[in-house]
Amino acid sequence: MTTEHRKAPRKKVISVKRVGEWGNVSYEHLLSCGHVETRPRKASTDSLACAWCFKSKNLGKELLQLGSSTSAYMDDDESSGESMINDIRASIAARFNVSLEAVDVVSSIENYELKIKYATVFLSSIDVGRITKT
Numbered sequence: 001m002t003t004e005h006r007k008a009p010r011k012k013v014i015s016v017k018r019v020g021e022w023g024n025v026s027y028e029h030l031l032s033c034g035h036v037e038t039r040p041r042k043a044s045t046d047s048l049a050c051a052w053c054f055k056s057k058n059l060g061k062e063l064l065q066l067g068s069s070t071s072a073y074m075d076d077d078e079s080s081g082e083s084m085i086n087d088i089r090a091s092i093a094a095r096f097n098v099s100l101e102a103v104d105v106v107s108s109i110e111n112y113e114l115k116i117k118y119a120t121v122f123l124s125s126i127d128v129g130r131i132t133k134t
């Protein structure tokens with residue numbers, strides 16, 4: 001969505017990494033917020049709109065509200081679930097040798113227990129080429 005990028009906060013580019021091969025190069029822009037924006041070209045500005053920040057902003061607000069709530073039980077439950085999902089994302093990312101941002105894990109809480117529903121791995125054409133080439 002276009003509104004998503006317009007609303008996305010601009011973050012300072014910390015470093016740019018050139019990735020890919022066979023003339024199929026893209027640039028990973030490490031932003032000051034810790035997210036990585038992959039673009040086909042090197043950014044000409046020193047800051048980029050971070051869609052990841054925008055996406056996680058609403059979630060962050062929810063977590064913040066949970067943290068300040070009196071229900072400590074819910075808070076603990078939430079944070080352990082969060083770290084479990086992060087662990088799963090990290091191991092999937094390592095398996096495919098992609099960035100953490102390329103992995104999306106969808107879960108739900110049933111009877112106070114975290115259930116993984118499914119995971120999505122976004123593969124760029126470079127990743128596909130790398131994985132399918134034997």
Ligand SMILES: [Zn+2]
Pocket residue numbers: 011031033034035050051052053054
């Ligand atoms: Zn960000």
